[in-house]
Amino acid sequence: MTKLFIDKSTTGVIDNDRFLRVQMRKQKIGAGIRYFVLLFCGLVMLYPLFWMFSASFKPNHEIFSSLSLWPNEFSLDGFINGWNTGTEYTFGRFFINTLYYVVPKVILTVISSVIVAYGFARFDIPFKKFWFVTLVATILLPTSVLLIPQYLMFREMGMLDSYMPLYLPMAFATQGFFVFMLIQFLRGLPTDMEEAAMIDGCNSFQLLWYIVVPMLKPAIISVALFQFMWSVNDFLGPLIYISSVEKYPIALALKLSIDVTEGTQWNEILAMASIAIVPSIVVFLIAQNYFVEGITSGGVKG
Amino acid sequence: MPIIFLKKHFKKMIKVIEKMKYLHYYRKCNLNNNKIELIDMYENRRLGLAYISPYIIGLLVFTAFPFLSSLIISFTDYDLINPPEYIGLDNYRYMLDDDTFYKSMGVTFAYVFLTIPLKLAFALFIAFVLNFKLRGIKFFRTAYYIPSILGSSVAIAVLWRAIFSLDGLLNSFIGVFGVEPISWLGEPVFAMFSVTLLRVWQFGSAMVIFLAALQSVPQSQYEAAMIDGASKWQMFTKITVPLITPVIFFNFIMQTTQAFQEFTAPYVITGGGPAKSTYLFSLYIYETAFKYFDLGYGSALAWVLFVAVAIFTAISFKSSKYWVFYSGDKGGK
Secondary structure, three states, X not given: OOOOOOOOOOOOOOOHHHHHHHHHHHHHHHHHHHHHHHHHHHHXXXXXXXXHHHHOOOOHHHOOOOOOOOOOOOOOHHHHHHHHOOOOOOHHHHHHHHHHHHHHHHHHHHHHHHHHHHHHHHOOOOOHHHXXXXXXXXXXXXXXXXXXXXXXXXXXXXXXXXXXXXXXXXXXXXXXXXXXXXXXXXXXXXXXXXXXXXXXXXXXXXXXXXXXXXXXXXXXXHHHHHHHHHHHHOOHHHHHHOOOHHHOOHHHHHHHHHHHHOOOOHHHHHHHHHHHHHHHHHHHHHOHHHHXXXXXXXXOOX | OHHHHHHHHHHHHHHHHHHHHOHHHHHOOOOOOOOOOOOOHHHOHHHHHHHHHHHHHXXXXXXXXXXXXXXXXXXXXXXXXXXXXXXXXXXXXXXXOOHHHHHHHHHHHHHHHHHHHHHHHHHHHHHHHHHOOOOOHHHHHHHHHHHHHHOOOHHHHHHHHHHHOOOOHHHHHHHHOOOOOOOOOOOHHHHHXXXXXXXXXOOHHHHHHHHHHHHOOXXXXXXXXXXXXXXXXXXXXXXXXXXXXXHHHHHHHHHHHHHHOOOHXXXXXXXXXXXXXXXXHHHHHHHHHHOOOOHHHHXXXXXXXXXXXXXXXXXXXXXXXXXXXXXXXXXXX
């Protein structure tokens, strides 16, 4: 790092070689300790996940009797029985149900958030400060205070037991976090290109579509990914609005399975839980850089 | 053919009209001192308002209106079947004698005060270790981030139940060392611990933010401290931590607002028990409103939670003046 040092032990005489050797050894030991800490913590953290995957291939009696990650008896019963579920629908049905609201949710969030963020980041707006403060306030607002009236509202509109209440609000940029993230990203981008296009006669919508959106692409992908993850994981929303089993998403189906079987058929439950998190893990591993960028641009630059 | 021609022609016409509309940019060029200043359309306030209008509608319809009507509902007795009946402050008066309310509030604050320091400390520690220029930093970052991606899903809550149940993974693990099985979800203290652990397990997102902040601390500061003979620990407490206090504060606020609203984990893992030891406040609101259909009391509870969180957040923001240093500041206060 630096070549400057002061040797305190010997009175002013600096033994260069010895000092460097000691330094090197110290660094090696330090690196070793760090790797050990990281590996150990990582293993402890990821062990439950690996265990869940392996447990889905174990027969029921073996799950808790051995800690090993490799099944002694390899069986697919967990997957087969779990997939058929205790209801009249297969797990595939619940998967598709989940997509029914996740896909519109992601699309609507992206469109509305980009439009609103563009307005906030670029335009002069009456009471801009006020609107911006409300945006940040909605991020911090506990959603439970909105839950009951929203439920009554959707009840009045006859939308209970449909996916509409889950994604309709997203058409109006109601998730302030995403708007905020996009605004932060947009503020960091120069306006030169847009000015040039303005002189060439683009209208504001063309500016947005042909210039801002391509530049925003990484941030847009982050928004889509985060919304995908959060919607797939969302539990309280479907729990309140979806009441018929026919329309259950994965989250509710898993809760149902754990209630019905009361912890006896763990291999089925864990197999289905594994299947439920596979899409999230695959999406994350493919696009992890976008997650990191998204989360840090929303946070640190703020 | 003619249609295509018309389309092309029409597009051209639109372009010409657009150009004419923005001709005033050219006119307003200030040519006197050879400096060209454009008055651009971004100063068109009406257009700006049009762009954020979806947000304003959403704010009014899906946030402001429910927010205020929830206050109104809290002054009524409403069970979805009979029309709401105005009962004044009765819901709040009832709350004063409601043991479950006190219990639930206490549990929620205990949960927040347990998870947040643990989670942030752990996130900062791992980020600190990762920040040494180690090989494979990306691999570790990914590994540590995965739990926070999955953490709030029901699948993980189910997994947690498999780990902590009486015949679960943890008991078979400690059984190897000859320890008697412990009823992790049956004892109040252990149940709280299990639920807390799930949230601490998801420290990845906070860690990624910390890591980005740590990487932006200028190397020269450490070098200066090293010349002065500072130890690693001194460098960490005297340089790193003060420089990243804004990020610590950001993480703190985001994590607490989330922790106050925790629902899935206690609902699925313990169902609030045993003896309401993990009966977090959002669970209480949910059950009051959607299980016992007492929407008036549920709204009152929700408003009390809102006020509690608001006070907590306000105190945090006020206190931040004393411990958060923004670059360019002369120091605290």
